Amino acid sequence: MNENASKSFLFSFFGGLLIGSIAAIFLKMFFSLSTTAFMYLMISVGFTLVGSLAGLLIWINSTKDDHQSIEKAQHDATHDSLTGLLNRAGLLDELEFSIQEARENEMALGVLFLDLNRFKVINDSMGHDAGDELLCIVAERLKKAVRSTDVVARFGGDEFIVVSRGLLSKKSVVSVATQILKSFAEPVSLAGGKQIVSTSIGVAITDHHDTRDAQELLRDADSAMFEAKRNKTGHAVFDDSQRQKNIKRLEIEQDLTAAFEKDEFVVFYQPIIDVMTRDIYAFEALVRWNHPTQGLLMPGEFLGVAEEVGMMGKIGDLVLREACAQASIWNHLSASARNVKMSINVAEQQLTNPDFLEDIVSVLSWSGLHADQLILEITEDVMVEHLDGLDALRRIKSLGVSLAIDDFGTGQSSLSYIKEFDMVSTLKIDQTFVRDMNSEGADRAIIEATIAMARALDMSIVAEGVEHKEQLEALRQLGVHKMQGYFFNRPVAAEVVDPQRWFGRNQEEPQERSIGFKPVEVSHGYAQRGDAS
Ligand code: C2E
Ligand code: MG
Ligand code: MG
Numbered sequence: 001m002n003e004n005a006s007k008s009f010l011f012s013f014f015g016g017l018l019i020g021s022i023a024a025i026f027l028k029m030f031f032s033l034s035t036t037a038f039m040y041l042m043i044s045v046g047f048t049l050v051g052s053l054a055g056l057l058i059w060i061n062s063t064k065d066d067h068q069s070i071e072k073a074q075h076d077a078t079h080d081s082l083t084g085l086l087n088r089a090g091l092l093d094e095l096e097f098s099i100q101e102a103r104e105n106e107m108a109l110g111v112l113f114l115d116l117n118r119f120k121v122i123n124d125s126m127g128h129d130a131g132d133e134l135l136c137i138v139a140e141r142l143k144k145a146v147r148s149t150d151v152v153a154r155f156g157g158d159e160f161i162v163v164s165r166g167l168l169s170k171k172s173v174v175s176v177a178t179q180i181l182k183s184f185a186e187p188v189s190l191a192g193g194k195q196i197v198s199t200s201i202g203v204a205i206t207d208h209h210d211t212r213d214a215q216e217l218l219r220d221a222d223s224a225m226f227e228a229k230r231n232k233t234g235h236a237v238f239d240d241s242q243r244q245k246n247i248k249r250l251e252i253e254q255d256l257t258a259a260f261e262k263d264e265f266v267v268f269y270q271p272i273i274d275v276m277t278r279d280i281y282a283f284e285a286l287v288r289w290n291h292p293t294q295g296l297l298m299p300g301e302f303l304g305v306a307e308e309v310g311m312m313g314k315i316g317d318l319v320l321r322e323a324c325a326q327a328s329i330w331n332h333l334s335a336s337a338r339n340v341k342m343s344i345n346v347a348e349q350q351l352t353n354p355d356f357l358e359d360i361v362s363v364l365s366w367s368g369l370h371a372d373q374l375i376l377e378i379t380e381d382v383m384v385e386h387l388d389g390l391d392a393l394r395r396i397k398s399l400g401v402s403l404a405i406d407d408f409g410t411g412q413s414s415l416s417y418i419k420e421f422d423m424v425s426t427l428k429i430d431q432t433f434v435r436d437m438n439s440e441g442a443d444r445a446i447i448e449a450t451i452a453m454a455r456a457l458d459m460s461i462v463a464e465g466v467e468h469k470e471q472l473e474a475l476r477q478l479g480v481h482k483m484q485g486y487f488f489n490r491p492v493a494a495e496v497v498d499p500q501r502w503f504g505r506n507q508e509e510p511q512e513r514s515i516g517f518k519p520v521e522v523s524h525g526y527a528q529r530g531d532a533s
Contacts, residue, residue, distance in 0.1 A: 080154040082132055083139035091153035091161055095214040098151065098165050103208045110164035110173030112180065113202040113221035114142075115229065119158035121384055122195065130191040137188050138197070145183035146176060161218070170205045177201045177235040200228040201235040230304075252305045255291065264290045265315065267322045268491035268531065271502075272343065272462055272484040275472065280502060281482050282341035282375060285323035286491045287315060298531075303347075313349040317359065320344055324367035324374065326494050331369070334499035343375040345406065348382045351389050360396055371400030377428065378403065380411030383421060390420065397423045404428055404462070409446060418457065427454045431465020431485070438470050451478055492530035 078090030086094060095111070102109040116138065123131035135158065142152045142160060151163035164176045180201060187194040202225025204217045212220070220238040223246055228236035236242075259265060269283040289297040306312045323342050330337035350356055364371055376396065383390075383405060397403055404426035429450055433443045447463075454461050463475050466485030475483060 083136050083154050085139050085143075085160075086151065086153035088153070088155055091151065091155065091163075092214050094151045094153070095163055095217070098163050099206065099214060099217070102165065102206065105166070106208045107165070108167040108170050108173060108205060108207045110162075110167060110170075110176060111204045111206070111217045111221045112162040112164065112173075112177055113155070113204070113218065113225040114160040114162070114180070114199045115225050116158040117198045117200060117229070122190075122197075124387065126191050134188060134190055134195075134197065137190075138199075141183045142180065145180045150176075155218075161221075170207065173203055173205045174235070174237065177203050181234050198234075200225055202226065202228055203235060203237045205237065249305050252297075252302050253309055256302070256306060256309065256311055259289060259291075260314065260318075262292075264292070265318055266290050266296075266493065267319055267326070268493055269323075269326070269497060270484060270491035271489050272482055273488045274482055275476055276481045280340050282343045283323075283327070283497075284343040284377070284484060284491075285319055285326075285345070287319050307347065307349065310349065312347040313353055316345075316347045316350040320350075320359070320363055321367070324363050324369045327373060328367045328369045330497070330499050330503065331373075334503040336503040337499055338370070338373070340503060341373050341375050341402070342369065343377055343404065345377045346382075348385070351378065351382060351386055351392075357392055357395050360401065361399065364399070372402075375402045375404055375426070377406040379406045380408055383424075384411065384417050387417075387420065390423065394423045402426065407464075409433055409450060415453070418453065424459060426460045426462055428462045428464050428484075429480075434463050434465045434471055434475070434485070435467075438474055444474070447475075447480075448478060451480065490531040496529050 078086060078093065080087040098109055101107075116134075119131070119134070122134060135154070138160065139152070139154065142162060146152060146162055146164065149165055151161075151165070153161045153163075155161045162176065162180065164173055167173055167176075181199070184198055188197050189195075202221045202223065204212075204221035204224060206212055206217055220242075224236045224238035224242060227242060228234060266288045268286045268288055270286060271280040272282040272284060273279070274281040287299055287303075289302050291297050303312065303315070306315050323344050327337070327340070327342040330340070350359075353359070360374075360376075363369075364374065378393075393403055403424045405421065405424050406428050407430040408427045410430045410432060427450060429447055433447050433450075435443075437444045437447055451461055460482065461480050462482040462484060463471075463480050464484050466472055466475065466483045466487045468487060471485075472483060472487060
């Protein structure tokens with residue numbers, strides 16, 4: 001009984017008793033009847049009963065309200081107010097229960113972790129109402145795609161969880177993932193237009209031999225989801241190899257801080273060749289980590305972790321300083337080096353730093369490098385995700401620095417954004433298209449379309465990943481003149497670059513820098529100086 005209900009009950013009870021007593025005293029005083037005692041008793045009991053009954057009714061009513069508000073509070077605590085699905089707290093309860101149930105019945109259980117692709121872009125460009133509408137549509141699609149016994153929850157933001165229960169085999173969990181991916185194939189009607197919405201699904205499967213609890217299964221499904229996103233495979237299943245990878249990632253995470261103190265990062269340089277003049281047009285600065293026990297680590301092995309733990313800005317800054325200083329040193333060693341640019345990759349965490357513009361200005365003045373020698377490479381995805389950072393890029397461009405879109409064609413972005421990137425002067429065609437451009441398939445057509453678009457937008461093109469003469473010839477025929485790839489040179493340490501041989505046209509042996517000739521022989525096992533071939 002709540003406080004108000006008990007008060008009204010007591011008030012009615014004692015109120016009734018009091019009124020009854022007063023009435024009885026009144027009767028006794030004015031009508032000294034022999035039945036006074038009886039009347040006294042009857043009237044007080046009568047009023048008491050009436051009062052109590054009223055109190056009881058008030059109490060029943062208020063406990064009903066109480067019950068409803070408790071139920072509502074419980075529902076709100078375990079459900080998402082936007083989609084009506086279970087929220088994180090509700091999911092954890094359900095998942096613990098489902099794990100127990102699967103163990104008792106010796107069944108398999110699948111936890112599917114979904115994250116929408118490009119949700120941020122839709123939310124930022126179409127507005128939060130459209131974003132909310134999309135989340136509700138996704139919730140409905142998910143409910144339809146799974147069985148009624150499965151659990152669907154919104155984990156937060158654009159993350160959803162499906163718990164697939166009562167499965168006979170682990171295989172059937174994967175078919176649930178496929179079913180969900182199919183349900184996303186249909187475009188979504190959003191804010192008066194049609195949008196293709198896709199998702200990446202990470203799957204963790206458990207059976208009665210497994211001892212993982214709800215949090216651990218969610219962690220593993222989340223990690224598989226990242227794998228699916230990275231590889232653009234739609235879905236990925238968490239397995240032993242993934243577990244090993246995670247252990248390695250954890251080690252890397254622990255060693256990253258010390259790597260700065262011990263000065264273990266090295267910057268390698270890969271030439272970008274102008275195949276018309278046969279000169280080096282630019283160097284791309286590429287970071288490596290000289291790990292004390294694991295040897296020379298490539299960016300793919302540690303940049304993801306650095307990004308996750310928020311250290312990418314620091315690494316990017318180190319590369320920026322190192323590469324600008326190196327280019328400036330080459331300027332001093334060879335007059336022709338002044339014509340060669342330094343192309344540096346910019347990470348998302350650098351771009352979102354409000355001091356980025358100032359950092360560039362200060363690095364240029366500290367290193368003495370000319371602004372027109374600096375190129376900043378930003379991937380297509382990062383550009384699209386930070387449309388609000390375009391003004392900062394315009395200001396950087398006004399310093400005289402050039403901007404390039406890296407890995408063009410691999411992002412999730414829509415071509416319609418390209419016209420917003422008026423400050424960009426170069427598109428770097430990703431190596432995945434160059435790799436198969438001479439075989440059957442769409443790659444050559446994609447390259448041709450990219451070239452046509454770049455020309456229309458007055459942008460120049462750099463082709464990445466040129467490994468064979470045939471690729472070089474095919475690209476040259478299409479009018480691409482700037483190329484980078486193992487065919488010319490692997491990335492090498494700064495000391496390998498001999499300014500007298502590598503820069504300038506007026507050298508004695510021009511052929512040595514020409515197409516097909518590798519200025520540097522980088523042998524296996526000598527990775528300190530260049531990437532092994
Ligand atoms: P990216 O910027 O697209 O760099 C080109 C990558 O392609 C480099 O890989 C390079 O070694 C590799 N490559 C060059 N020519 C060929 C070729 O002919 N065939 C093949 N298969 N690969 C070729 P790397 O050094 O492993 O770097 C991978 C990515 O890591 C880079 O891709 C870039 O996105 C990122 N990265 C590297 N250094 C930095 C850095 O200092 N800062 C940031 N933010 N990202 C970096
Ligand atoms: Mg790059
Ligand atoms: Mg690239």
